[in-house]
Amino acid sequence: MNIVNRLTLRHLKENKRRTLVTIIGTIISVAMVTAVATLAVSFLDLMQRGEIENSGEWHVQFNEVNASQIDELRESPLIDDLFIQKDSGFSLLEGSQQDYRPYLFIKNFSEGSFDRFPISIVEGRLPENNGEIIVSREIEAIAGVKFDIGEEIVLEIGDRYSEIEDIYGMDDTFSFRREDGENKETLENITAETFTVVGVMERPNWETPWSPGYTVISYLDEGELTPDTTVRASVIFEKLNRSFYENAEKLAEDNQISLEQVNYNRNLLMYYGVSRNEGAIGALYGISGVIITIIIIGSVALIYNAFAISVSERSRHLGMLSSVGATKRQKRNSVFFEGAVIGLISIPIGIISGIGGIAVTFTFINSIMSDIFATSEKLETVVTSGSILTACIISIITIFISTYLPARKASKISAIDAIRQTTDVKLSRKAVKTSKIVRKLFGMEAEIGLKNLKRNKRKYKVTVFSLVISIILFLSVSYFTHALEKSTGMWLADINYDIQVYLGEDLTAEDELIVEAITQLEDITEFSKIKRMSLSSWVEEEKVSDPLLEMDDGVDHEIKGPEEEYYYQITIHGFNDAYLEEYSEVIGADLARLNDPAQLGAIIIDTISYQDWDTGQFVETDSIKLQIGDTIDLYHIDWHTEDATLMETLETEVLTDIYPMGVGSRYPGTLDIIVSDQVFQELVHSSEEIQMEVSNYLYINSSDPTETHQQIDELITGSMSIYNYHEMREQDGQFMLIMSIFVYGFIVLITLISVANIFNTISTSISLRKREFAMLKSVGMTPKSFRKMIHYESIFYGIKSLLYGLPISIGIMYLMYYFIADGFSFGFDIPWGSIIIVIIAVFSIVSVTMLYSTSKVRKENIIDTLKQENI
Template sequence: MNIMQKLTLRHLKENKRRTLVTVIGTIISVAMITAVATLAISFLDLIQRQEIADRGEWHVQYHNVSEAQAEAIKNDVSTKGYILSGNRGYSYLEGSQNEYKPYIFVKEYNEGGFENFPIALSEGRLPETPDEIVLSVEIMANAKVEYEIGDELSLEIGERVFLHEEKQEDPITQQYSLKVVDGEIQEIIENTVTKTYKVVGIIDRPTWEPAWSPGYTAITYTDETFISSESPVSALVILNKVDRSIYNYAEQLASKINLDTKFISYNNDLLRYYGVTNNDNLNSTMFSLVAVIMSVIIIGSVALIYNAFAISVSERARHLGMLSSVGATKRQKRNSVFFEGAVIGVISIPLGVVFGLLGIGVTFWFINRLLHDALNVSVKLTVVVTPMSILIAALVSMLTIFISTYLPARKASRISAIDAIRQTTDIKLTGKAVKTSKLVRRLFGMEAEIGLKNLKRNKRKYQITVFSLVVSIVLFLTVSFFTESLEKSIDLSQANLNYDIQLTFSQDRLDEQFVQSITSLEEVTDFSIIKQATFQAMVDESNISAPLKDLVKEEPDLLEQGKYPYYVDLYSVDDETLVRYAEKVGMNTSVLFDKAMLPAIVIEKTKYEDSKQGKFVEIETIQTSVGGKIDLYYQDWENEQSEFVDAITIGALTDELPMGVTYGGGVGGLTMFVSEEIFNELLTLDLEKRVESNISIYLESSDPLKTQEEIEELNNGNTYIYNVYKSRQQNQQMILLMSVFIYGFITLITVISIANIFNTISTSISLRKREFAMLKSVGMTPKSFNKMINYESIFYGVKALLYGVPVSIGIMYLLHRSMMNTFEYRFELPWMSILSVVIAVFIIVGTAMLYSISKVRRENIIETLKQENI
């Protein structure tokens, strides 16, 4: 250690407070960088483990392999795990009481499959031979077919074939629901073979089985010795190393074992979380976000650390000048500052990494309770530490310290002996630079004028303090506004959802007994059953909406014989709901079911986004009156023909919507409501095969969560349940989850800024001891002195708010404009957040000033005036 380094260490020891503030600020910045890097890696690990928990672990799949090919794949040096998987086929489930799930679907795995796929055994054991099988618990619970462990099960296993269709090239998988037309099943099982199995266990319903699949899952055993042309299997591989080379490697291996490359597929859903899928932007989005956050952290950290070293150079200017006068070179003086940064780094970086890992660990412990509801995951978020993440945190921290020390080091190297001893480098002033308005003295007195002059005289320190405050103000207000906007957007997205639970069915007709069971549940307070089909209506030019009239003036070819083609969403509502709805909109209920008249309630007003105006506007969808007629057509898009269906009579015009319908049409669209009887009348037997219709049930419930549980117990496996209440809760949990991270980040940035402010102000006050002593010596009273300091605090706060608040409002408005691409609501400033910021700014600055003044208040005037420096 040379003499310059020893002097630098002694200087750090003598200025313990400033050194401690710098070390703490650096530790915080390193901890934040470590936490962000660890968060990104840990979150990727979470979604990798969740994907494995849901769908199993594998990377590459080789289809239709022979025994020799399977052995070669198994023994390949890159293979870490090896799975054999086959779809044996479908068999009718005798006695099934679920008409939409009439099959058993037999799948087979080797031991690797049992280990790496999510198979939850609830009773018995897993198969060990091809003659053993485990059954899904749903066969007993849903299909009401009883099997016990030890039973013999004889199945005719084959492949599904759709009737009245051309030859199918690919097997029909579980992803395809049962094909039913007019209540009749339009598929059969062909090419069957008889297999007898012994039931050795019961499993939970596999997570990979779609809700609409027509077969209950059963699993048996296979291995290489049972592979044949009649029993093809796939080899799924878990690789030792997952990177972008797997694509070339898989093709090379396939070529080596004489397997066509068209029989290779990849688990892209899992691979993208390893960052090896080229067509996915998840990783680029995440790492871009991490880069932005780290950039903000570095900017805040550099502001603090640079300020600390710049002040250090100012304090040591006289000292460095004296060293220069006795032979210290520019390089030695520059290296002295770099050495100071290195010492700070050696202390701060290890501690910062440790505190960053501890902090993110505590955060994960807290948010794991929210993750299940917010992200619907079954695995926990754990801290994943990799050498790369630690190395990145350390390197970024070193870069931050280097940037912070570079300019002060250059400045230190250029200080001449004469200038340093005379201390003329820091303050170079003219009368114009410190000139203040006469209005300041008139309004606030001489103390305010002296305080303002001092801020102008120490402009650099003043700007650093203001910058630190502005960063905190902008971050806090922007994040507050963003969080409020998210909440408001969620409320708006669900504002028109006038129901609690929606049930959608995969079939084109309802099980009346199932519907009765649902609608009679104790917590269900109201319901509506809605069918929907799409038609076309030809409307006279005189009756079309105003925006369409403007459009056809520009493009007359849109009209067909003076009429404009509207698309029509035709809904049928159950009779009870329809009567209540008709009474609400003022329609005569006596004609509701008149099949000769075909009355309909038509939505006459709707909102849509006008691209020219850049906002949502309300329009009349059609300009007509009650009693008017609307001709419905069936549009055959394949043959480019229109077929007349019937004429609808407008029974009422309204902008009210019944439960379950949230959209009243748009420009060129109509929404109509008719009775079930009229709806079925319009869907003639000929049209019924061509017009797609959807069925949904909408429920209002006093306890939506309990109602959903009861429906799931009744569910026959062909119903999709959307719980609006639960979705809203999940969104709120997601916002809370985001808030934990965002406000934690803002808190740490604010801590850095506060440390910066305290450091700057307290050091500035310490350097002004002689100035204060001089003012007191010429008659400034303690009261006037306190007034001067208070005014300085006010000037700091006001200047920071004058910059910070407008910048924040600008960013908030940009966020609001981006939200307007989807939602419409008035731009409102978060006044409570702004008020909180105003109060916090003056508290921070005032506290920093009071703390600093407490250190110099009791100084002896004579002794202070005699001092050359602090």
Template sequence: MNIVNKLTLRHLKQNKRRTLVTIIGVIISVAMVTAVATLGFSFMELMRKQSISTNGEWHVQYRNVTKSQLKAIEADDATKTLVISNDRGYAPLEGGQNENKPYWYIKEYNAAGFKQFPIELLEGRLPKTNYEVVISEEIAKNAKVTYKIGETLTLDVGERVTRDDKNSGQPLSQNERLRTEDDTLNEEIIHKKPMDYTIVGVIKRPTWEPTWSPGYTALSYVDESLIGAAEKATATVVLNKVDSSIYKHAEELAKENNIESISYNNSLLRYYGVTNSDGLRNTLLSLSVIVMTVIIIGSVSLIYNAFAISVSERARHLGMLSSVGATKRQKQNSVFFEGMIIGLISIPIGIICGIAGIGITFMFINSMIQDVLGITEKLTLVVTPLSLLTACVVSIMTIFISTYLPARKASKISAIDAIRQTTDVKLSGKAVKTSKFVRKFFGIEAEIGLKNLKRNKRRYQATVFSLVISIVLFLSVSSFTTNMRKSVELSQDGLNYDIQVYMGTEDAQKVDRLTKSISALPNITEYNVVRELSLSSWIDEKDMAKELQESVEKDSSILKNGKYPYYIQIHALNEQSLRTYAESVGVSYEQLTNLDRMSAIVNDTVTFEDENAKKIIETQALHSEIGQKLDLIYTDWDTEKETKLPPVEIVALTDKRPMGIRSALVGGLNIIVSEQVFDQLTNDAMSKDIQSRLNLNSSDPLATQQAIEEMKERNVYVQNVFQNRQNSEQMIMLMSIFTYGFIALITLISIANIFNTISTSISLRKREFAMLKSVGMTPNGFNKMINYESIFYGIKSLLYGLPISIVVMYLIYRSMMSSFSYGFALPWMSILYVIVAVFIIVSLAMLYSSSKVKKENIIDALKQENI
């Protein structure tokens, strides 16, 4: 070790307080980077486990494959596990009490399938031969016949088809509800084949069985060796390695073996960071770059300030080294050596602190995310070599960047300037000149405070820079959270209910009876009744959606007399629901029930997925004004006769939709009216096209669903979207917990950074303050000067921080536009919080630091040459 490095070590030991502050700053920065990396990997692991527990573990699925194709898939190097499954078909359920579920649904898996898919065995065992079966517990609850383990079933298994299409139509799947017409079954089972099964166990109702499906699931075994050459099955593959190449590889494998149908488990693959959507990939990549850039800038600013202050304090020491022959390179290496020593101490401690901090956080929030969010899996600490390497590389880069500029500055310090300490404070009349209005409106204290800031320009700029970074970090992360929430809301548009009950009947009395019965069930927290009718309307070209106007420019033949045919979905809400909804959009209930005006609320914002652009778009569906009237046309598709209905008057244009009403597409509108207006618009001839739906929110959706099914009403179909909605809300909530936790961490680091910079700056100005007091500045005047300095700091930081933040927020918004399309909006509440917080933080830091200076003796302070 050379003499300069030895002197640097000695200097670090002698200035323990400054060294400790620098080390703590670097530890905090490294801990933040480590925490973010660990958090990202842990969060992705949690969502992977949750997706597997819900939908099973698989990556690629090939449908309708033959035995030879199965062999090719199994022999593929990328295949780790091959799941073979087969939809054997449907059979009549004897003793079934639920008229909407009159069938057995037989699905077959090989041994791997029972492991890879979430199948919960309640009693007995799983099938081992194709003559054994496990039945769903729901069958025992909804059938008069008691089925026991060990009992043998003889079932006529075949394909479901509608009666009109039994000769040429495609078989109906488990995702398609029971086909009825006028309360009469309009489907049958064909190609029946008698099958004997022995019941060997009972399973919980599978998560993949839709609530509206017509068959109760029973699982049997498929033996690959018994599959005939002409038979077809579904091959579901778990891959050895999951990366972006899986899509190309799967397509090549399918092409080589003439496999026509491929699908991917995108809900799981996205948590590996793998997607076949270029837009989504670009979105994730650009967001990652922006967030990591923000983190690195924040870390650099924190560490840079520590080293800049260190060099400022060591100016005399470096000058003395220069006076005894130290070269520029030696002085520069002295700062780099200091950075290396601090890095060697701080990086390991910072990594440990970051991992420990995240681990402790997981311990506290695990119970919450399981109890409150209903997530079955636990957050586990995932520390990978990649996350540690990322933390180390980012930290080393950060320390190097942070020490580079101070090192260059140190190399240029001459012996005389350093000993006289003239480098930090350079005076000229122009440099400290202030406006006359400052003294006139704010007094001499404000002028002195402003001159102080200008005279100590480097320290002033360092503090402003810290504040600017804090503002940008906070608003960037806030914008990131807002945009992610918006994207999830758009992708799950309209899922604002737990259960939807479709009542396929024209009998108004039956609808009313069912509504009263279902809404009176326990656990119901909210409900509304919606009656719907499909209509159409001719909309002027100038009022059309922007996307339609672009289409019209290419082909004007789609217009008729300058108007475009919009499809209209008119919805009538029950009284209580309409009152609540009307109040939320600023309309009185009485307006909507006035039959003289025929008032309506129009949803003028629609969300749709553009297949060409491969993105989800939110746009304005109608450019209209309140008071404008819409002409409505009813078409009887049996006779193709059109009937013009009374026009409705628009009393509100809103993007808010009532519970259970999904967004229209471009070229369509949702219109909400009262039951009175709806009855005035319709007549008995239209009743066959009027649909009634009951939308419910429940504290226990599964119990509510079961209670409705136990009513055993014909033509009543239950759609339980609770799980999809829960997944969406879980994602939003988890994202909010982590991102706002990240905001809190950044805020604390920024506050520590600002306190450190301001307190060090004021500590170095003890002589200056003592001199002001010695010439007559009173304690009150001193306080005013400090307050004005705080205001100047705040104003200056906001003038730089807010525009930079808006640019970063817009970049985050633009990165989302690869997968989504919606209007850019500034988070005004977050901006307001930032403005208030900046002045509070600066004021507290200034008051804390100046309170220590006040206690100093004037004579002792004047004698001091450096701190």
């Protein structure tokens, strides 16, 4: 090791506080880069495993393929694995206590399918031949029918058929058809098969709450397939890349498979980074790029300031080296060597800290997920060579950038300039001139404080730069959090309840007693009872939402209405009094006017969130452009004659974007209107035809949705039916909780870097101004005046940093919004709450740091301090 490097090490040891702050700041930045990389890999791993648990491990399914097509598919070099399934059909479940779920739905799985689909055996074993079957535990829990292991059952399997709707075949996605309390479905093409029950499983995740049949699974022997038998082939591709969808479609075409018979496991593919929604992928990469850039900028700012201050402190030292023959290269390399030493210490510790921090965070999150969500999938710390290498490269680049400019400056320091310190202080009268207004408004202390900042302009700029970076870091991440919540809310906006109970069309007195009993259940925390009907309206062009104007079929020419006005499908929701009162308080509506049938006042939901299936983009926009007091004409349409009859005219009382419980987001051309029960009855009584088209619903939130579901099952009768959406909401809540913890954890790390940055810069700057403070005290500045001067300096720092930081932050927010808008379209709004927090935090941090730093020099002896030539 040469003498220059030895002197550099000695300098680091002598300045332990600054060296320690630099090392800690570098460790935090390296840890954050490592944590972000590890988090990304681990989170994708969780989402992949979670989706496999939910829908199975497959990439694409080819429906209605025969044995010869299966053989051709298996020979394709694109395919890694192929396994088959077959839907046999429905069989009536004798003794079922659920009128709306009267069937068993029989699926047949090949041997390979059992390993790839989420089938959880509770008791017994999987089927091993065609005559064996496993049943769902839900059949006993919900339908009240118990099958014992070893029991032999005969199932008459057929296709669903309904006259009231176009249902024919084995479709399990449509609810059971009933009308006026009577069944409107039958089974056709019935064949009898005998099975032995060999196992009991948990309800499969792919079975929807509204499914008309309980899933049972039998064995499918591929060797017994006839040439005419068609099955579903589930395929796992050898490689997943951006050409996946094109390859899958070409594979289907080469094997004469209609593209309509091709299904994709889109969520799983998206978590593997394969998506047709280029907007979502663009948003992901764009936001990731902005976040990584923010981390690098924050790290560079911290480490650069440390090295810049180090060079300033070492200016005379470097000048002395130059006077005894040190070359420019040696002086420059001394700074690079300092950076290398910091890096060798910080990078390994930072990587270990980042991985360890994420592991501890995952442990905490997993305990929450286990206690609240009862999920079997846990976050696992996935460390890849790629993530570690990425963290190392970014950290090395960050340290290099941070040391480059100070190293160049060090190489240019001459012996004379360094010893005289002419580069540190260059003053002119103009340079320290201040406005007379400052002294008049704030006094002499403010003027001296401002002159001090101007006199130490370089350090002043470094401190302001640190504050600006801190402001940008915090506001950028805050906006990212806000945008994430907004976009996720758009994605998951449709369901804001745990349980939906369909009550039927015409409630009897007995039905009302059942509803009353349901709402009195112990675990129910909130409910809304809704009467709902569909009407129509035509709206003038200037009041129509922009997406509807852009649609080719915006003006409905088939249905006779006012000329050149746009057709709207209106859904009227009549709420029970108690819930409407709560909702009115939230949105600021006048309940008395809403309850007055003579007023016919209404609440208009004027904002919709929907996914544009052409672009894959989630869009938030106006549903209609109305003002308070505007009216809407309601029409009833006879769909046989297409004649429209004007019913009533509603007046707009309130416009809101807050959806009440049980009302989900819609599409352009639809409008949700909320009215009181009294106004709803006034509308219904205006036409006998409307009275026949009213549906009644009950929406429930519960502290124990599973128990509440079972209790409601025992109460409902006739045409009532229940749908439990709790699991879907549970997954949504889990996603939001995890993302919130990660994002706010990221904000904490950002704040640590920012505070370390500001503290390091200001405290070092104050330390270097010991002689200046001693001189001021020597000419009569009192402790009170000294404190006032420091306070004013803090204020000047804060004001200057905010003047730069806020506009730049808003610009970066808009850049992030631009990337997010590729996948989610909503208006750009500024998080004013975060800006207020930043303003308070900036002045607080600067003030506290300066007071702490000055407290260290306040007790210095004036004479001893003035004698020191370099501090």
